[in-house]
Amino acid sequence: MPGNIxxxxxxxxxxxxxxxxxxxxxxxxxxxxxxDIFFRSEGARLKLRILAPDRGELIRYERAxxxxxxxxxxxxxxxxxxxxxxxxxTAALGSTGTVTKTRSLYLAGQTxxxxxEVEGLGDFLELEVVLRPGQSDAEGRRVATRLLREFDIDExxxxxxxxxxxxxxxxxxxxx
Numbered sequence: 001m002p003g004n005i006x007x008x009x010x011x012x013x014x015x016x017x018x019x020x021x022x023x024x025x026x027x028x029x030x031x032x033x034x035x036d037i038f039f040r041s042e043g044a045r046l047k048l049r050i051l052a053p054d055r056g057e058l059i060r061y062e063r064a065x066x067x068x069x070x071x072x073x074x075x076x077x078x079x080x081x082x083x084x085x086x087x088x089x090t091a092a093l094g095s096t097g098t099v100t101k102t103r104s105l106y107l108a109g110q111t112x113x114x115x116x117e118v119e120g121l122g123d124f125l126e127l128e129v130v131l132r133p134g135q136s137d138a139e140g141r142r143v144a145t146r147l148l149r150e151f152d153i154d155e156x157x158x159x160x161x162x163x164x165x166x167x168x169x170x171x172x173x174x175x176x
Contacts, residue, residue: 004128005140007069007148009157011123014115020151021106021113029104029115036101037086038164039093045162046093048086056082058089065165067158069144071137072128097164111147118163120170125151 011017022028035050044062051057056079063072079085089095099118106113114126127147129140159166 002075002130003071003073003137004130005069005137005144006063006072006126006128007144008124008126008159009148009151009153010159011115011125012157014117014123017115017123017125017151018104021104021108021115024108024147024150025106025113027106029106032103032105034099034101034103036099036164037089038096038098039089040096041093046089047164048082048089050082050086053083054080056080056085058085065160065162067155067160069127069129069141071140097168099163099167101163108147109143111143113147116163118167120167121163124159124163125153 018029032051036047037050039046039048041060044060046058046060049057049059058077058079059074061072061074064070101116101118104115106115110130110132112128112130114124114128116124116126118124127144129143131137131140161169
């Protein structure tokens with residue numbers, strides 16, 4: 001199963017983050033509107049990422065909820081009929097939440113830099129260091145940690161949980 005090292009942080013200044021990402025990548029971002037629909041799943045998260053009416057990805061991933069650089073293992077299956085797949089998965093498994101975001105994707109070496117504007121939550125930085133064959137998790141964590149310093153991210157900005165969990169917490173707080 002492919003793996004990467006991921007870390008996520010709340011952004012204080014999205015404009016500065018874009019400037020840093022552009023400097024690191026040497027190019028502007030790819031803007032990707034995304035809707036992620038999560039489904040009940042034992043032992044891992046399962047989400048359908050809808051990128052366009054005729055383009056989506058079913059993603060199963062395992063990742064610890066920790067506010068640090070951590071390993072994520074994933075499997076991706078692409079689909080040209082994401083809404084039909086959503087109906088099937090919802091009927092079979094049940095949906096647990098939806099995340100709508102605009103992702104700005106920059107590539108810097110082996111790292112995917114995401115600047116996410118998440119509806120209902122705000123702005124985030126997510127780094128995915130795509131591990132090369134034979135590359136250790138420790139080396140991937142060093143790459144992620146070095147990049148966090150470039151973005152001037154401190155430990156108080158780090159996020160342990162997935163966006164879907166943060167949205168669920170925000171909704172339950174509003175309902176109290």
